[in-house]
Amino acid sequence: MLVAAAGAVGAMRAATRLDRLHVRTDAAWAALDAALGSRARAVMGVEGSAALRCAANAALLAGLDPALPTAGRRAHRAGVAVREDVENELGRVLSVLDRRGLESGCADRLADAEQRAVIARRVYNDAVRDTLALRSHRTVRWLRLAGTAPLPRYFEIAEPMLPSYGFELDGAGA
Amino acid sequence: MVCPYSIDVPGGVQAHVLGLATGLRGLGHQVEVLAPAIAGSALPEFVTSAGRAVGIPYNGSIARLTFGPVALNRTRRWLNDHDFDVLHLHEPTAPSLSLIALALADRPVVVTFHFASARSWVLAAAHGVLQPTMEKITARIAVSPLARRVQVEYLGGDAVEIPNGVDVPRFARAQPLPGYPRIGGTIGFVGRFGETRKGMPVLLAALRALVRTRPDLRLLVVGRGDAAELLRAAGPALAPRIQVLPALGDEGKAAVLASVDMLCVPAIGGESFGMVLSEAMAAGTPVVASDLAAFRLVLDGGKAGVLVPAGSPPALASALDDLLDDPERRAELALAGRRRAAIWDWPVVARRVLQVYETAVAADPRQLTPGPGAGLSRYRRG
Numbered sequence: 001m002l003v004a005a006a007g008a009v010g011a012m013r014a015a016t017r018l019d020r021l022h023v024r025t026d027a028a029w030a031a032l033d034a035a036l037g038s039r040a041r042a043v044m045g046v047e048g049s050a051a052l053r054c055a056a057n058a059a060l061l062a063g064l065d066p067a068l069p070t071a072g073r074r075a076h077r078a079g080v081a082v083r084e085d086v087e088n089e090l091g092r093v094l095s096v097l098d099r100r101g102l103e104s105g106c107a108d109r110l111a112d113a114e115q116r117a118v119i120a121r122r123v124y125n126d127a128v129r130d131t132l133a134l135r136s137h138r139t140v141r142w143l144r145l146a147g148t149a150p151l152p153r154y155f156e157i158a159e160p161m162l163p164s165y166g167f168e169l170d171g172a173g174a
Numbered sequence: 175m176v177c178p179y180s181i182d183v184p185g186g187v188q189a190h191v192l193g194l195a196t197g198l199r200g201l202g203h204q205v206e207v208l209a210p211a212i213a214g215s216a217l218p219e220f221v222t223s224a225g226r227a228v229g230i231p232y233n234g235s236i237a238r239l240t241f242g243p244v245a246l247n248r249t250r251r252w253l254n255d256h257d258f259d260v261l262h263l264h265e266p267t268a269p270s271l272s273l274i275a276l277a278l279a280d281r282p283v284v285v286t287f288h289f290a291s292a293r294s295w296v297l298a299a300a301h302g303v304l305q306p307t308m309e310k311i312t313a314r315i316a317v318s319p320l321a322r323r324v325q326v327e328y329l330g331g332d333a334v335e336i337p338n339g340v341d342v343p344r345f346a347r348a349q350p351l352p353g354y355p356r357i358g359g360t361i362g363f364v365g366r367f368g369e370t371r372k373g374m375p376v377l378l379a380a381l382r383a384l385v386r387t388r389p390d391l392r393l394l395v396v397g398r399g400d401a402a403e404l405l406r407a408a409g410p411a412l413a414p415r416i417q418v419l420p421a422l423g424d425e426g427k428a429a430v431l432a433s434v435d436m437l438c439v440p441a442i443g444g445e446s447f448g449m450v451l452s453e454a455m456a457a458g459t460p461v462v463a464s465d466l467a468a469f470r471l472v473l474d475g476g477k478a479g480v481l482v483p484a485g486s487p488p489a490l491a492s493a494l495d496d497l498l499d500d501p502e503r504r505a506e507l508a509l510a511g512r513r514r515a516a517i518w519d520w521p522v523v524a525r526r527v528l529q530v531y532e533t534a535v536a537a538d539p540r541q542l543t544p545g546p547g548a549g550l551s552r553y554r555r556g
Contacts, residue, residue: 017306023539024312031537112529119533122332123313127537129331130309 014139021131025152028124032155035113035120036087042113043090045106052097055090080153088157121155128152175262176249178270181209181221184423186338186449187264187288190317193339195220197524208252208271210245224248224271249274260284260531266311267304277307282534284527286315287325287333312534315527318447320468334530338447339523342515345428345456354433358390359498362434362459364427364450367418368399373440373464378408379487380440384495385415391498396430397421431457436497436504439463442485448472451479452518455511460504462493478510 036059043056094114099107131152134140177191188209195205199220211223225244249271253261262284263272276283314333316322325333354360361381367374377393385391393416395404401418408416419430427450431437437454441464451472454461463469464484473479482493497504516522 013306017309021309024309024537027539028312028537031533034536035533115526116529116533119313119334119530120537122334123533123537126311126314126331133305134309 011139011143014134014137018131018134018140021127021134022149022152025124025127025131028120028127032117032120032124035117036083039110039113039117040090042110043094046097046102046110052093055086055093058086059090080155084155084157091158118159121157121159125154128154175205175207176264176272176275177207177209178265178272179209180211181207181217181223182211182215184421189424189449190286190288190338191264192218193341193520194524194527197339197520198528200521201524201528203528206252206256206258208249208275210271222248222252224252245271246274250278253278260534262286262527262531264288266308273304273307276310279310281540282312282531282538283310284313284315284530284534285311286317286336287321288317289321289324312537313530315530318468319471321447336523336526336530337518338449338452339520340449340452340456340515340518341424342456342519344424345431345453345515346458346512348425348428348432348457350433351429354394355435356392358392359388360392360394360434361494362430362437362454363393363395363397363439364430364437364454365397365439366399367395367397367404371442371444373442373485374404375407376440376442376485376487376490377438378412380491380494381412381415382409383487383491385412388498391415392417394430394434395419396427427453428457431459434459436460436462436494438490438494439469440482440484440490441466441469445469452515455479456515456518458508458512460497460507461511462490462497474510474514478514479507 040056040059043052044060046052094110099110102110135151175191175195177188179185179187181188181192191207191209195207195218198205205220207218207221208224209221210225211217211221212226213223215223217223225248253275258281260282261275261279263275264286265288266272266276266285267287272285276285308331311331314325314331315336316325316333317336317338319335322333322335325331361377363374363377365372381391381393393412395401395416396419398421404418405413405416419426422430431454437450437459439448439451439461441448443466445466445468448463448466448469451461451463451469455472455478461473461479463473463479463481465481466484469479470476470481473481480493480497482489497507
């Protein structure tokens, strides 16, 4: 009896935690989506090559595509892979962009938007990591506490080496 | 902002919290700090005391921490009294105020990890017992790549790297002590000279070789430790050439840095950032430091300071010897150091922390269901 009661309390606590983590992941996705959108818009403000404009356009479109909802659990499924590809391409074009020629206000806005995208991705992936850790837990799997909620997915894009960060990682923490 | 260590005792985390709070206030934001403090000690107006701290051994030294019912109550009241947009907790793995605040938090939480020690027993225990509490963290900041690596490997999370800030103007405008700079050369050492890992024995061995050809060379030491013991270890030839000053706080440290021809940081390990290096660079003092990963990063791979193999007295002696004879190289290093130190200026660092706060607010679940009081234009934070 006591064991059953303890088990029930444990399961309820796990369910509460899981719910909180799903909500946290959704909110983090909304923030990441917004940060990626700002980055693409900041790129549009740069007088740059056609490749840059094209990549930014694709990123903006990927963010606006109604098939890729900008918030909510559905966002973690198929659409994420497409978004990763598009944002990766934008990141690649940005990494070879010569910033010395940019007007300083414009360059600052771009660097700021890039840093925010990096932070938002860390925040989102952290939420995903915590959620996946709990979802792999015995209690959660056996009792199907997650219900029909899809497994969240990491957002994997190559991280830009931001010039204003000042640190070169040389393997120490990369 | 919550600081787990006694705010009235000098320390790296405390200086960071006060520097960041001042930097953010300078940018027009409202900041409140909760920290342990002895009753009656003079605190900045934005600091609330959470009661007395108890010294317990942690992370290889004595940490003054606070916990128990009094701290719990004060933390709860402080959180209720302020409607923070973001709660910023420092070193939440220490069993203290930050952990209490994390357990009570109901809004976006940003945490900063300061230490890069992998031996901490708390880190080992944290993963299991504290996991439900740690899940409340929205965004993480690490002050160095090494602190970030500890975070990734032991706590299962990633962190944004934002370095420690430095009060650049204070170090840049510091005046030398009376009688300095002096002819014959002065080498500086800042820190707890009694701790072997800080490398004082290496420096003493190097100096023994140097004073044979440089009778007027002097070593100026500032920091906590037993001065008599140091002079005994130095031996009769070296002792008269060593001047030891007690730990002086930031003003004193700045004056010492302005007085010496170069700062020597011969640490042999266990360093996660190397604050004193960045402070010396802000002061325009050339740095000769051990080739540790943390120092290499601060000195930009050796472009803004001289790196020598750690624990080797002959290599250190030779590097000091060369630099003592080369005022042009010293001027170059001073300039490179000042330029690089600009990235650690508190207003610059505070702006980067602000980006993290803003991302944490954007990732606040309460934003998904629009409710009252979700103002984005002005932040109050703890």
